[in-house]
Each structure stands twice: as structure tokens, then as C-alpha cells.
Amino acid sequence: MAEVVSIIGLNRIGLVKPHDDVSQLIIDAARADQIEFMNHDVIVVSQKIVSKADGRLVDISTIRPSNRAKSIAKRTNKDARVIELILRDSKEIIRADRVALVVRTRNGFVCLNAGLDKSNVQGQTVYARLPNNPDKSAAIIKAKIEKSTGKEVAVIIADTYSRPNRVGQVEYTIGLAGLEPIIDYRGQADIFGYCLHYKYVALADEIAAAAELVMGQGNEQIPAAIIRGLTRMQPTNSPGLSKKLLLGKKRDIFYSIT
Amino acid sequence: MAEVVSIIGLNRIGLVKPHDDVSQLIIDAARADQIEFMNHDVIVVSQKIVSKADGRLVDISTIRPSNRAKSIAKRTNKDARVIELILRDSKEIIRADRVALVVRTRNGFVCLNAGLDKSNVQGQTVYARLPNNPDKSAAIIKAKIEKSTGKEVAVIIADTYSRPNRVGQVEYTIGLAGLEPIIDYRGQADIFGYCLHYKYVALADEIAAAAELVMGQGNEQIPAAIIRGLTRMQPTNSPGLSKKLLLGKKRDIFYSIT
Numbered sequence: 395m396a397e398v399v400s401i402i403g404l405n406r407i408g409l410v411k412p413h414d415d416v417s418q419l420i421i422d423a424a425r426a427d428q429i430e431f432m433n434h435d436v437i438v439v440s441q442k443i444v445s446k447a448d449g450r451l452v453d454i455s456t457i458r459p460s461n462r463a464k465s466i467a468k469r470t471n472k473d474a475r476v477i478e479l480i481l482r483d484s485k486e487i488i489r490a491d492r493v494a495l496v497v498r499t500r501n502g503f504v505c506l507n508a509g510l511d512k513s514n515v516q517g518q519t520v521y522a523r524l525p526n527n528p529d530k531s532a533a534i535i536k537a538k539i540e541k542s543t544g545k546e547v548a549v550i551i552a553d554t555y556s557r558p559n560r561v562g563q564v565e566y567t568i569g570l571a572g573l574e575p576i577i578d579y580r581g582q583a584d585i586f587g588y589c590l591h592y593k594y595v596a597l598a599d600e601i602a603a604a605a606e607l608v609m610g611q612g613n614e615q616i617p618a619a620i621i622r623g624l625t626r627m628q629p630t631n632s633p634g635l636s637k638k639l640l641l642g643k644k645r646d647i648f649y650s651i652t
Numbered sequence: 653m654a655e656v657v658s659i660i661g662l663n664r665i666g667l668v669k670p671h672d673d674v675s676q677l678i679i680d681a682a683r684a685d686q687i688e689f690m691n692h693d694v695i696v697v698s699q700k701i702v703s704k705a706d707g708r709l710v711d712i713s714t715i716r717p718s719n720r721a722k723s724i725a726k727r728t729n730k731d732a733r734v735i736e737l738i739l740r741d742s743k744e745i746i747r748a749d750r751v752a753l754v755v756r757t758r759n760g761f762v763c764l765n766a767g768l769d770k771s772n773v774q775g776q777t778v779y780a781r782l783p784n785n786p787d788k789s790a791a792i793i794k795a796k797i798e799k800s801t802g803k804e805v806a807v808i809i810a811d812t813y814s815r816p817n818r819v820g821q822v823e824y825t826i827g828l829a830g831l832e833p834i835i836d837y838r839g840q841a842d843i844f845g846y847c848l849h850y851k852y853v854a855l856a857d858e859i860a861a862a863a864e865l866v867m868g869q870g871n872e873q874i875p876a877a878i879i880r881g882l883t884r885m886q887p888t889n890s891p892g893l894s895k896k897l898l899l900g901k902k903r904d905i906f907y908s909i910t
Contacts, residue, residue: 596820
């Protein structure tokens with residue numbers, strides 16, 4: 395029998411407003427399509443709707459930029475108020491020029507503009523910041539869905555990621571609850587009994603990428619998906635799981651690329 | 653109605669030997685599980701079985717390392733014959749020390765050890781090199797499956813990729829035929845009519861990552877999967893599609909990271 399994993403798009407969530415309850419929207423959207431949750435379903439939710447629900451929309455017309463933000467705004471040719479918001483969510487600036495503003499966020503992600511994003515946000519001057527604590531947001535959504543459905547699920551919050559070395563963006567995991575983000579094959583035998591030394595798979599990032607095959611990026615309005623039938627996932631109740639996906643400079647073998 | 657994409661693992665392919673016909677093995681494995689191919693199925697095949705079928709297994713006991721290989725072997729503390737094979741498949745060495753050997757392959761991929769790999773290869777001294785021309789290998793598999801089944805499919809050859817910035821590996825695309833690897837949303841409107849400036853999605857890499865949710869990495873022996881129900885794919889007959897995923901240094905916004 396073939397092993398099958400299904401990616402089920404939830405397209406009845408509709409527009410999410412500040413302080414909406416994302417878990418309830420997901421439960422209702424599944425019900426509207428007669429989808430029953432099952433144990434070990436992984437629910438992937440787009441960062442954008444979590445940011446909205448978490449009250450992370452900011453109108454930049456309310457922002458007074460610092461002198462540092464003004465200086466970086468000049469260097470990068472961006473709006474100083476936008477830079478101010480990016481700085482508030484960053485702990486390190488990695489590149490700042492007219493080509494790109496690459497930072498390490500307070501949560502440790504190396505990404506463009508600290509994830510600050512204008513797309514699919516209403517209002518000319520309104521931007522969405524990343525959730526303040528994406529693992530916690532994921533844990534809250536997980537707990538509410540479990541309480542309502544009686545099923546044990548996992549939740550991944552996915553965002554769009556521009557990568558080194560490769561053209562185009564992929565979805566990746568910024569927060570998760572309920573599953574180990576990494577599968578460690580090291581020390582296991584391959585099909586010829588050879589010990590695997592390097593296989594250490596970023597399962598959570600692969601799930602986030604898979605979800606986008608139904609979620610899309612434009613006006614599709616499919617901001618969540620259920621990944622069903624994943625036999626390889628390892629449930630866990632540990633908090634702060636996204637930290638396991640963060641590679642500091644010292645351990646990063648690509649860091650000597652210049 | 654929910655949009656559903658299915659990832660179907662083909663677990664009856666068995667062991668692949670040098671010069672086996674991968675397309676026939678895939679057709680037979682699908683038939684054994686009573687899976688009929690459908691138009692627009694994307695078939696993801698692991699690099700390892702394509703390398704085997706393409707005759708890219710090499711016994712390093714037959715290799716005489718060059719002086720350059722010997723010198724790099726010393727710096728990296730690796731077998732000079734292994735280095736020799738890596739050099740033959742590389743056009744640029746990016747990092748070579750005891751931590752890692754990162755190269756740009758002749759086909760343009762930035763990766764560890766030019767993709768040379770020992771896992772799931774029989775024989776203590778036998779290694780698998782990447783396919784010589786992965787796009788061409790994908791095109792051949794595609795053509796044979798289409799001829800045999802009468803369906804229009806796409807083929808992606810996926811390999812394991814250690815990434816900058818993030819812990820763990822993900823599958824990515826080293827060769828493909830039959831679908832555009834990138835979806836370009838730039839210039840399209842979002843749900844509020846805001847023009848998307850940056851969305852440029854590496855669909856092929858997301859499909860490769862999704863396939864691993866059933867394929868695994870150890871001794872699961874599921875070296876191929878069918879991705880079915882993908883509404884966003886754009887068929888094409890262009891050759892050399894993997895080039896569209898390659899980001900040279902000049903365009904790589906992360907390249908100033910040091």
C-alpha cells in the first residue's frame with residue numbers, strides 16, 4: 395500500500411481582523427467543508443493571519459522614527475518609520491543598503507526587513523509585524539483546537555523566506571507547537587547497513603513548504619492548511635521549539651562565503 | 653470545497669542498480685499499488701536512484717587523486733580520492749577546511765561535497781556522484797512515463813540540501829522537466845488590491861520538500877513520490893529549467909554576510 399500525505403487547504407477562513415480568534419476561524423472553516431480533525435494532523439497557519447489576530451498590525455503614520463532609523467532609512471532608501479518598526483523587531487543588522495535590509499530578528503530569524511510586510515494588509519500605511527512570540531501563538535492555537543475537537547494536533551506558523559544561494563522564496567517555520575521540528579537520522583543504518591552520519595532533516599520547514607502547495611501567496615485567501623497522514627512526526631509538548639531550527643553564525647558552515 | 657494536494661509514496665521500487673530504467677521502475681511500482689498516473693502529476697525522484705541508474709556510482713579505489721586533490725584532502729582531513737571526485741564535479745571551491753567543503757558544482761549548485769554521497773550506496777568504497785545533467789535525466793524519465801501512460805506529467809529530481817541560517821536539511825530540486833520552477837506573483841494584486849512586489853515562489857523546491865514527507869531519508873526505501881492535485885503548476889517543455897533556481901553571487905542579497 396502506498397503511503398499518502400494529504401495537504402488540505404482551508405479556504406473558508408475569510409478576512410481576519412485584529413484580535414480575531416484564529417483557532418475558532420480554523421475550526422469553523424474545517425467544519426464548513428465537512429473536514430473532521432484527526433489525531434496527529436499538523437495545521438499550518440500563515441504568519442499574516444496570526445500577526446493580524448495577535449494585534450501586530452501597525453499604521454506607520456503613528457510611528458516616530460529614532461535617529462538611528464533615520465540614518466538607516468537614508469542608507470537603504472526606505473521610509474524611516476518602516477525602518478523604526480524593523481529595528482524594534484531586530485537584534486542585529488546584517489546588511490543595510492539600497493539592495494536589501496537583512497537582519498537577525500529578536501526571535502533569531504535571519505530574514506529581510508524583520509519579516510515586516512505590506513501584502514494582504516488593509517490600509518495604505520498599515521504593515522504587519524511578525525508575531526511577538528510565534529511559538530507561543532502556535533501553542534495557543536493548538537490548545538484551543540484540541541479543546542474544541544478532542545484531537546491531538548500540531549501547529550506550525552509559516553512565513554515566506556528569501557534564501558541564500560537559490561532564486562525564489564519558500565515557506566519556512568517561524569513558530570510551532572506539538573511536533574519535533576527536526577528528524578535526526580544520525581546513527582541509524584541505511585539500506586546497506588551503512589551508518590548515516592549527516593541526515594538531520596528540518597521536517598517543520600518541509601511541512602511549511604508543503605502547505606504552500608495549496609495556500610498560495612496572492613489573493614487565493616487560503617491562509618491555513620491541514621497536513622494529514624504524516625507518519626514521521628514525533629509529538630512533543632516542549633515549548634520554544636522554533637529555537638531548534640536556528641543556526642548561529644558559529645555553527646553555520648556557509649558563513650565563510652564572502 | 654477544500655483544495656487537496658496528495659503526496660503519494662512509491663514504496664515498491666526496490667533496490668536500483670546501475671543502468672536500471674528508473675522510469676520503468678516508477679511505472680511498475682505505481683501499477684503494483686494500483687495507482688494510475690494522471691495529467692499534471694509531478695513525480696519527484698530521489699537523486700540517489702537517478703545517480704545509480706545514470707551510472708554515477710564510483711569506487712574510489714579506482715581513483716588516482718591529483719596533487720590539488722591531495723592538498724585539499726590535507727586541509728579538509730578527507731580522503732584524497734573523495735576530494736578528487738568532488739573536484740571533478742565542481743567549478744568553484746567556496747570553503748575548504750576541517751569543518752566543511754562547500755563548492756559550486758559544474759551545474760551551479762552551492763552545496764557540500766559537490767553532492768557526493770555515501771548513504772544508501774552498496775560497497776565500502778563506492779560513492780554516488782550527482783547526475784551529470786539532472787535536467788536531462790528528468791526529461792528522459794518524463795518522456796518515458798508519458799509514452800507509457802499517455803499522461804502529461806512533470807518530473808523533479810530532488811537532493812538533500814544543508815542550508816545557510818537554518819538547522820537541518822531540506823530536499824531541493826537539482827533537475828526538473830515539465831513545470832516552471834518559479835511562480836511569479838509580482839505585479840499581481842493581493843486581497844486588498846495592493847500590488848505584490850516581491851512574491852516570487854520557488855515552487856519546485858517546495859514540491860521537493862513536500863515529497864520528503866513520504867520519502868524519508870533512511871532505510872524507508874521510498875525513493876519516489878507522486879504529487880497530485882497541484883493547481884498552481886505551469887507546464888512547460890523548456891529544457892534546462894533548474895538554471896532558473898540558481899542565484900549567482902551578484903544577485904544574492906545574503907552574500908554580504910561574513
